[in-house]
Amino acid sequence: MFEHLLSSTGMAVQNRCAALISLFFAVGMSVTFAERLAANALYAEGGLMSWRVLSFDRAGNGALFRQPEFARLLFGRSGASAGHVLGLAGTLLVALSPLRSYPFTAGLAMAVLSAMLVHLRSTYAGDGAQQMNLVVGVALLLGFNPWVTPATGAVCLLFISAQSALSYLASGAAKLISPIWMGGDALRRILATTAFGSELGFRLASFHPGLTRFLCRATVILEAVFPLLLAGPKWLVIVFLAWGAAFHLANAILMGLNTFFWAYLSTYPALYFAWLFLHPHAR
Amino acid sequence: MSSNSLGFAGVCILVLLGGWLLVSVPNQFTNRLGAWVTRINAFGFIPKWTFFAPIPGTFNYHLIYRDLYQDGSAMPWLEVDWCTGRRWFHAVWHPRRLTTKLIIDSINGLGEVILHMTREGTDVERDPQSLILSTPYVLLLNLVMSMPRQDPCAISRQMAIFQQDPTVTCDAPLDSPRIGKLILCSSAHDFNRPQ
Numbered sequence: 001m002f003e004h005l006l007s008s009t010g011m012a013v014q015n016r017c018a019a020l021i022s023l024f025f026a027v028g029m030s031v032t033f034a035e036r037l038a039a040n041a042l043y044a045e046g047g048l049m050s051w052r053v054l055s056f057d058r059a060g061n062g063a064l065f066r067q068p069e070f071a072r073l074l075f076g077r078s079g080a081s082a083g084h085v086l087g088l089a090g091t092l093l094v095a096l097s098p099l100r101s102y103p104f105t106a107g108l109a110m111a112v113l114s115a116m117l118v119h120l121r122s123t124y125a126g127d128g129a130q131q132m133n134l135v136v137g138v139a140l141l142l143g144f145n146p147w148v149t150p151a152t153g154a155v156c157l158l159f160i161s162a163q164s165a166l167s168y169l170a171s172g173a174a175k176l177i178s179p180i181w182m183g184g185d186a187l188r189r190i191l192a193t194t195a196f197g198s199e200l201g202f203r204l205a206s207f208h209p210g211l212t213r214f215l216c217r218a219t220v221i222l223e224a225v226f227p228l229l230l231a232g233p234k235w236l237v238i239v240f241l242a243w244g245a246a247f248h249l250a251n252a253i254l255m256g257l258n259t260f261f262w263a264y265l266s267t268y269p270a271l272y273f274a275w276l277f278l279h280p281h282a283r
Numbered sequence: 284m285s286s287n288s289l290g291f292a293g294v295c296i297l298v299l300l301g302g303w304l305l306v307s308v309p310n311q312f313t314n315r316l317g318a319w320v321t322r323i324n325a326f327g328f329i330p331k332w333t334f335f336a337p338i339p340g341t342f343n344y345h346l347i348y349r350d351l352y353q354d355g356s357a358m359p360w361l362e363v364d365w366c367t368g369r370r371w372f373h374a375v376w377h378p379r380r381l382t383t384k385l386i387i388d389s390i391n392g393l394g395e396v397i398l399h400m401t402r403e404g405t406d407v408e409r410d411p412q413s414l415i416l417s418t419p420y421v422l423l424l425n426l427v428m429s430m431p432r433q434d435p436c437a438i439s440r441q442m443a444i445f446q447q448d449p450t451v452t453c454d455a456p457l458d459s460p461r462i463g464k465l466i467l468c469s470s471a472h473d474f475n476r477p478q
Contacts, residue, residue, distance in 0.1 A: 152293035167332035170311035174336035189341035198369030256373035
């Protein structure tokens with residue numbers, strides 16, 4: 001069933017998509033690991049995210065956490081920092097190495113291991129970008145290493161696209177049943193908060209309440225129907241992906257969700273690949 | 284092995300990723316299946332994609348504390364400055380979001396613990412033990428206890444959290460439920476006892 005994607009032209013598309021995904025993934029993960037290194041004091045003994053406190057949440061979560069000395073070594077300040085340095089080095093290798101090469105695979109393995117350690121340490125302070133980075137990292141590692149066939153690469157790209165489509169659908173559907181979102185007031189009220197809003201965002205949202213209500217409902221509907229891009233013509237794919245990129249850019253500027261931009265952008269070449277998969281005669 | 288076939292490793296990968304995708308679907312729901320996935324998903328490897336929905340965070344949370352003396356008298360309340368305002372460079376570089384997200388997660392988690400305790404029939408005010416031993420409470424207490432002492436003679440510290448609707452204007456009626464709500468007012472925690 002992958003024949004049209006595994007012809008020489010199809011392979012070139014697959015490689016271009018995977019290379020773009022790797023690049024966006026590497027940028028996003030570098031920012032994530034560098035930010036965690038900059039916020040290193042949080043992991044210190046007595047810090048906000050010290051292992052002394054977070055281990056409280058991990059009691060009974062498996063054998064790893066029943067070895068306090070080992071767990072402290074792995075998840076204490078030094079262990080956490082070492083993990084983030086490992087991840088940062090891994091993303092650099094990913095960015096600089098050709099697809100399916102040994103350094104590329106080693107870099108991905110380092111980045112994925114480090115991302116998994118972040119999850120194992122705690123789910124507190126995690127976000128959707130972190131989850132999407134893990135999805136993309138694991139899929140790239142499994143599909144673009146020297147030991148698997150190109151068909152496996154195609155499976156992994158389809159997996160990334162499915163998770164991306166599911167994320168928009170789930171996010172949109174959950175908002176469709178929400179009175180505050182469908183009432184059109186959610187955007188203005190989120191942008192008014194200090195945690196996820198901004199003065200600029202709130203001012204823009206308050207400038208024309210009618211337009212803001214329209215944008216709020218439009219966001220919900222566009223998220224919910226986002227997976228339809230896979231069934232539509234090529235121009236629809238371009239429109240949806242352009243809207244998605246602008247949406248995440250606005251979220252980065254107005255809400256400070258900087259890593260979401262890279263995490264979601266990294267899934268767009270996979271969505272395009274999935275569209276090609278569903279439209280074998282398209283050029 | 285032809286490039287068109289998956290091979291054994293490819294089939295294993297297909298099964299693994301297919302399973303991961305399959306189990307991700309119910310995690311988007313709050314029904315029994317979703318609750319089951321949440322229970323087995325202690326490390327967050329199964330993604331939940333319902334961002335800011337169905338109920339988005341539309342409140343500002345104020346974390347305050349005060350130090351208490353032996354005779355029961357108290358210092359004035361002080362606020363923990365945990366959330367700085369938005370800056371233009373947060374669009375590319377935003378390490379502070381970890382602190383912000385941790386505290387928002389803890390406050391939301393605290394709400395869930397209180398809701399769970401209420402559903403179980405526990406009177407949270409009379410029997411706060413489960414609340415005090417919950418991770419979100421410990422995380423917030425750790426933050427509050429790390430603030431400098433107001434007076435070296437003080438023996439304990441009390442914390443409180445209240446939420447405020449940032450869109451409510453000064454002319455809103457004082458009895459408006461959106462103007463502010465106390466979420467938690469803790470008992471006193473001794474400085475000299477391990478927290």
